[in-house]
Amino acid sequence: MDTDEECSIVLELSENDPFFDKKKKLLQSKGFSSKERIYLRCSSGPAWMNDTVRILLQIARIMQLNELELYFAEDDTKVEFYSPRNELEALNSIVLLTDKSLSSCTDFHTNILQGLRETILDLISDFGDQNNVKGVIEKYHSCDQEECLVEWGKSHGVKTQLKIAYVEGAGRGMIAGKDLKVGDIALEIPASIIISEELVLETDMYRLLKEIDGISSETILLLWSMKEKYNCDSKFKTYFHTLPEKFNTGLSFGIEAITILDGTLLFEEIMQARQHLHAQYDELIPPLCNGYPDIFPPELYTWEKFLWACELWYSNSMKIMYSDGKLRTCLIPLAGFLNHSLHPHIMHYGKVDPSTNSLKFCLSRPCRAGEECCLSYGNLSSSHLITFYGFVPQGDNPYDVIPLDIDGSDVDSIENKPVVNWATHMVRGTWLSTNHDIFYYGLPSPLLDHLRRSRSPLLQTKTFLQGNLENELEVLGDLTYIFDDMMDNMGDIDLDNRESFNWDEKMAVDYKNLQRRIAHSVSTSCHNGFSMLKNELLKCMAEDILG
Numbered sequence: 381m382d383t384d385e386e387c388s389i390v391l392e393l394s395e396n397d398p399f400f401d402k403k404k405k406l407l408q409s410k411g412f413s414s415k416e417r418i419y420l421r422c423s424s425g426p427a428w429m430n431d432t433v434r435i436l437l438q439i440a441r442i443m444q445l446n447e448l449e450l451y452f453a454e455d456d457t458k459v460e461f462y463s464p465r466n467e468l469e470a471l472n473s474i475v476l477l478t479d480k481s482l483s484s485c486t487d488f489h490t491n492i493l494q495g496l497r498e499t500i501l502d503l504i505s506d507f508g509d510q511n512n513v514k515g516v517i518e519k520y521h522s523c524d525q526e527e528c529l530v531e532w533g534k535s536h537g538v539k540t541q542l543k544i545a546y547v548e549g550a551g552r553g554m555i556a557g558k559d560l561k562v563g564d565i566a567l568e569i570p571a572s573i574i575i576s577e578e579l580v581l582e583t584d585m586y587r588l589l590k591e592i593d594g595i596s597s598e599t600i601l602l603l604w605s606m607k608e609k610y611n612c613d614s615k616f617k618t619y620f621h622t623l624p625e626k627f628n629t630g631l632s633f634g635i636e637a638i639t640i641l642d643g644t645l646l647f648e649e650i651m652q653a654r655q656h657l658h659a660q661y662d663e664l665i666p667p668l669c670n671g672y673p674d675i676f677p678p679e680l681y682t683w684e685k686f687l688w689a690c691e692l693w694y695s696n697s698m699k700i701m702y703s704d705g706k707l708r709t710c711l712i713p714l715a716g717f718l719n720h721s722l723h724p725h726i727m728h729y730g731k732v733d734p735s736t737n738s739l740k741f742c743l744s745r746p747c748r749a750g751e752e753c754c755l756s757y758g759n760l761s762s763s764h765l766i767t768f769y770g771f772v773p774q775g776d777n778p779y780d781v782i783p784l785d786i787d788g789s790d791v792d793s794i795e796n797k798p799v800v801n802w803a804t805h806m807v808r809g810t811w812l813s814t815n816h817d818i819f820y821y822g823l824p825s826p827l828l829d830h831l832r833r834s835r836s837p838l839l840q841t842k843t844f845l846q847g848n849l850e851n852e853l854e855v856l857g858d859l860t861y862i863f864d865d866m867m868d869n870m871g872d873i874d875l876d877n878r879e880s881f882n883w884d885e886k887m888a889v890d891y892k893n894l895q896r897r898i899a900h901s902v903s904t905s906c907h908n909g910f911s912m913l914k915n916e917l918l919k920c921m922a923e924d925i926l927g
């Protein structure tokens with residue numbers, strides 16, 4: 381921010397950004413550099429604010445891309461939107477920049493900056509309104525246990541603007557008690573009531589477990605929580621009383637649901653996770669119960685109770701950065717009622733504030749009174765959410781990708797242009813793409829470029845020359861083969877008796893339909909591509925004949 385006559389904001393891509401080169405290239409493709417000074421000139425016409433905001437957002441979006449979004453980001457000026465997460469991060473990053481500038485600018489510039497801030501806040505609000513997935517509140521349930529926990533929390537210093545209620549399809553959730561705006565603290569939890577490894581350090585259990593080679597603090601905490609749940613004198617007994625008796629995650633899927641999943645990515649994910657947990661249980665628990673039954677009473681350390689604790693930690697824990705700079709996996713009473721959304725209100729919550737020694741859940745977008753206030757659990761695919769949390773989020777999940785088992789290593793340069801390497805390749809629903817033109821087809825450019833180069837390393841790509849068009853047809857042919865085969869392997873689902881399905885079978889069917897829809901969209905986009913390419917090839921041949 382300049383303090384002289386010209387008011388400006390500088391957006392700079394950090395050199396420490398792990399994707400600096402890729403983002404710089406994308407910025408350049410849209411006519412920007414990695415450091416852009418944007419002048420805020422109200423004299424430059426009535427549309428200056430909209431024009432300025434559009435440019436600021438274009439740059440901020442690219443700077444805020446994560447790796448997966450970057451893979452699917454099309455180097456095409458038509459693309460204005462990458463993902464809900466990215467949009468909110470980009471808008472919030474501009475608010476942060478204006479706040480910083482406002483704290484150091486002259487009176488002359490205050491109005492301009494405040495005007496810009498208001499405009500961005502309106503955009504954040506509009507973005508939320510357009511994308512709100514309404515949590516339907518089931519008012520008739522009572523939340524006695526939960527109310528006790530709120531009271532217990534308040535007596536330990538919790539500050540909350542949220543109430544607990546039942547939300548259709550998601551169990552309990554947290555609802556705004558009044559209108560909350562960007563930056564407001566919806567919930568504040570003192571570090572003293574967070575369940576972390578610190579609690580266990582002084583116990584006999586810890587002294588024994590720490591001797592086991594390679595045991596993680598997460599595993600120690602998990603074993604501690606299995607016993608603490610039944611400790612009548614536990615400081616956390618009010619918290620443990622509010623936990624469900626059953627979690628219903630993918631880890632507890634029955635054989636029928638698993639059978640439905642045959643041929644899907646989720647099948648592999650659940651099988652691997654279960655094998656891992658069984659191996660861990662067999663290695664750890666019987667020797668502990670046999671050797672130290674006083675500390676590990678066998679009746680508290682059954683396989684079922686172990687699975688319950690695993691599901692608790694997978695679905696309810698958060699990774700928190702403490703003031704000492706250490707990242708700890710924690711259970712956080714009350715915050716554990718916050719549900720996940722693809723359009724979350726709260727995106728940043730993982731750091732203990734050293735000045736208050738508390739964890740603050742601040743809003744990145746407004747939440748109206750009576751609206752469910754949601755978190756982002758992270759950039760997670762539906763298969764991960766089913767396996768470890770037991771639900772499929774509503775709406776289009778940009779992290780639902782199908783990885784492709786092809787060698788990702790690329791040559792270093794082609795046509796004298798440096799090639800940006802990607803170690804792995806993937807696809808997602810092509811309905812998420814805005815560019816279905818020839819040479820794009822709604823598919824990710826890194827994948828297409830890789831397939832083009834591996835078929836024909838020296839061709840000039842994206843040209844209407846016959847050789848290149850034929851190469852494109854072969855690339856799309858390879859992809860169609862992969863995805864038609866995937867759909868065949870998944871088989872059909874008999875949906876006639878869906879209503880009689882159990883919770884796990886329903887989830888399995890929903891997931892299979894999702895993977896099928898993605899594979900089908902890729903196959904359809906390839907077929908549309910074939911038509912475009914064949915038309916161009918015909919034109920090419922006609923021109924050749926006509927000379």
Ligand SMILES: C[S@@+](CC[C@H](N)C(=O)[O-])C[C@H]1O[C@@H](n2cnc3c(N)ncnc32)[C@H](O)[C@@H]1O
Binds near residue numbers: 549553715770771
């Ligand atoms: C941290 S807890 C949130 C509180 C939880 N609803 C409860 O009643 O205890 C995480 C669990 O909430 C549920 N959940 C969270 N977000 C959800 C969503 N968007 N849709 C459906 N269920 C959700 C899942 O069962 C998940 O394992």
